[in-house]
Amino acid sequence: MIVTAMAALAKRTDRFSEADIDEEIVVMMLDTGQFFSLSGTSAAIWRLIDGQRDRAAVLASLTGAFHGEEQAVTKDLDEFLATLREMGLLVD
Amino acid sequence: MDRSAAELMMQRETAVQYGPVPHSLSGEPLAEMSWQMLGGAFLLRGEGEHYFLYRKGDGVTVERGPDADVSEESLWLNGSVYAAVASLNGLLPIHASAVAHDGRVFAFSGPAGAGKSTLVAALGRHGLPLFCDDTLVLDLSDPERIVCLPGHKRLKLRPDAIGLTGAMPQEKVSKTVDKHYALPATGEVGVALPLGELIFLEERPEPAIMPITGAERLVRLQDDHYTARLFDSARKFDRAAQFAHLARLARQIAMARFVRPLDRDRFDEGVALAARHVAQP
Numbered sequence: 001m002i003v004t005a006m007a008a009l010a011k012r013t014d015r016f017s018e019a020d021i022d023e024e025i026v027v028m029m030l031d032t033g034q035f036f037s038l039s040g041t042s043a044a045i046w047r048l049i050d051g052q053r054d055r056a057a058v059l060a061s062l063t064g065a066f067h068g069e070e071q072a073v074t075k076d077l078d079e080f081l082a083t084l085r086e087m088g089l090l091v092d
Numbered sequence: 093m094d095r096s097a098a099e100l101m102m103q104r105e106t107a108v109q110y111g112p113v114p115h116s117l118s119g120e121p122l123a124e125m126s127w128q129m130l131g132g133a134f135l136l137r138g139e140g141e142h143y144f145l146y147r148k149g150d151g152v153t154v155e156r157g158p159d160a161d162v163s164e165e166s167l168w169l170n171g172s173v174y175a176a177v178a179s180l181n182g183l184l185p186i187h188a189s190a191v192a193h194d195g196r197v198f199a200f201s202g203p204a205g206a207g208k209s210t211l212v213a214a215l216g217r218h219g220l221p222l223f224c225d226d227t228l229v230l231d232l233s234d235p236e237r238i239v240c241l242p243g244h245k246r247l248k249l250r251p252d253a254i255g256l257t258g259a260m261p262q263e264k265v266s267k268t269v270d271k272h273y274a275l276p277a278t279g280e281v282g283v284a285l286p287l288g289e290l291i292f293l294e295e296r297p298e299p300a301i302m303p304i305t306g307a308e309r310l311v312r313l314q315d316d317h318y319t320a321r322l323f324d325s326a327r328k329f330d331r332a333a334q335f336a337h338l339a340r341l342a343r344q345i346a347m348a349r350f351v352r353p354l355d356r357d358r359f360d361e362g363v364a365l366a367a368r369h370v371a372q373p
Contacts, residue, residue, distance in 0.1 A: 017332045019339030024306035026342075028335045035335070037307035 009058060009081070010051040010091040029087070041066070041076045049090070055081070096284045098183060098231040099241055105177050106152055106244075108169065113145035113155045127172060129325045134176040138164060144173050148180060163266040170245045175227060175319045179326035183241070184230040184341075187317035188290065190223040190240065191215045191370065192281040196288030197240040198370045199228050200350070201315075206293040207354065209249055211366060213257035214359070216277035218367035222247060223281050227319060230287065238287045238344055242280075249274045256359055289346045291366075296351035299362045301369045304349055309342035 018027045025043050028035035038046050044065060048058045055077070062073045084090045095103075115137075116122050117130040127136040136144040141157020142165070152173055156162065175185040189208035190199035198220075200208050209225050216222060224243025231239040247259065248271040254261045259274035292304070292312060304312060329337060348369070352362035 017335045017339075019310070019335070019343070021309055021339065021342045022306045026307045026310055026339065028331065030331050033331050035307070035310070039306070 008051055008054050009049045011049055011084075012089050012091055015089060027089075041073070042080050045077055045080050049084075051091075096231065096239065096241070098229075098233065098239070099284060101181055102174075102178065102183070102229070102241065102244070104151070105146070105148070105181060106169070106174060108152045108154055110154050110156065113143050113153050115143060127176070127322075129176065129180070129322070132180060134173070134180060134322075136168060136172050136176070138168050142168075144168055146173060146177050146180070152177070161267070164268070167266060167269070171227070172318060172322065174244055175229075175322045176326070178229050179319075179323040182233065184232055184323055185319040186228050186230060186290075187226070187315060187319050188228040189225045190228050190243070191220040192223040192285055193220055193288070193370050195285055197223050197228070197285050198288050199223075199240070199290050200293055200366075201290060202293035206295075208293065209247060210253040210257055211293070211363065213247060213249055213253065213259040213274060213276050214363040215367055215370070216279075217258045218363070218371075219278055220367060220370060221278045221281045222276040223285070231284070232340075235340075238341070239284050240287050241284055242282045246273045247276055248272070256356065287345060289348060289370075291348045291350045291369075294349060294351045295354050297353055299350075299352040299358070299365045301348050301350045301365060304347035309345070309347050310338050312347060313338050313341050 015031065016027050016029055018025055023039060025038040025046055026035055027038065041062070044062060045058060048061050053061070059074060059077055062077060063070050066073050081090065113135070117128040117133055117135045122128055122135060122137045124137055124139055127134060132148045134146040138144070139161055140159035142160035143155040145153045152169065154165065178185045186201065188199040188201040189212040190197050191212050200211055202208055212222055212225065222243065223240065225245050225247045227245060229241040231241060248265050249257065249259060250271050254272065254274060258277045262273035262275065265271045265273060350366060
């Protein structure tokens with residue numbers, strides 16, 4: 001399936017539970033019970049995926065938050081989105 | 093002194109009577125040293141024909157067969173039966189021993205043999221009264237805070253721990269358990285108090301206490317002790333509810349790791365460190 005650049009990014013909320021603990025976000029996969037934690041850039045991206053923003057909007061927010069390190073932030077964003085898609089946590 | 097609703101409930105629900113009980117709840121035979129939990133009831137079989145039945149609202153009924161080891165009875169009642177009654181009534185029993193300081197509870201958790209009882213007994217020499225030994229029951233009914241019920245078990249120590257801790261030895265626990273009951277040096281606290289910190293015991297060459305943060309708090313709460321299995325069986329949470337339960341605890345309970353050598357010559361050094369940690373503002 002082709003995802004257009006303008007498509008809003010949305011999580012598959014039926015596939016996980018999440019909790020904020022201190023500065024980390026803990027995400028549990030409902031089908032396996034396994035969980036992982038997010039911090040730093042990945043936590044920021046996770047919070048920005050709200051069903052409203054597309055990739056460009058997420059990137060713009062991140063670039064602002066991380067003081068313009070656009071190249072590094074873009075790489076982090078695309079890698080993290082790819083991981084979330086592999087895990088089935090993003091709406092296609 | 094006023095007692096909390098949870099304390100009064102536990103007092104009522106753990107009242108013991110003697111008489112015949114069914115030998116199975118599920119229809120399946122119950123092996124020695126095992127239990128069944130079904131429909132708000134709990135049935136435990138000790139050694140031989142020694143059964144313990146709890147039903148909500150009815151208290152605990154004990155059936156002593158001819159081969160029942162009566163010297164073990166209080167251990168069953170205060171161990172699995174008490175934890176099951178707590179779990180079936182919405183309380184959370186955890187595997188920890190604790191002291192009290194400044195109106196809060198500081199609980200030490202770790203696997204069997206980690207030194208929980210020995211440590212809390214020794215903290216009595218630093219003026220910290222015992223709150224509970226081996227099992228700490230948490231009342232989660234107030235969403236804003238976690239309250240600990242005062243201990244229901246007497247302090248038990250191995251013979252070698254008596255001298256280390258300054259506790260006063262009492263009678264032997266049972267024929268088969270190589271421990272003695274003991275009186276802690278600074279006495280015990282008998283009122284419900286909020287939980288201050290949950291501290292996990294580990295063995296390392298040098299004593300240190302470090303905070304536990306983030307996701308590790310949630311990981312630390314995943315316990316395979318019998319108290320956790322009883323709670324899981326009673327609550328029957330699905331994955332999402334279990335995660336929400338653990339996340340709430342992880343958010344609300346301050347946690348630390350207490351590492352120290354399991355070396356008698358350095359025991360007092362570790363205890364002093366723990367005492368300073370508990371007493372810090």
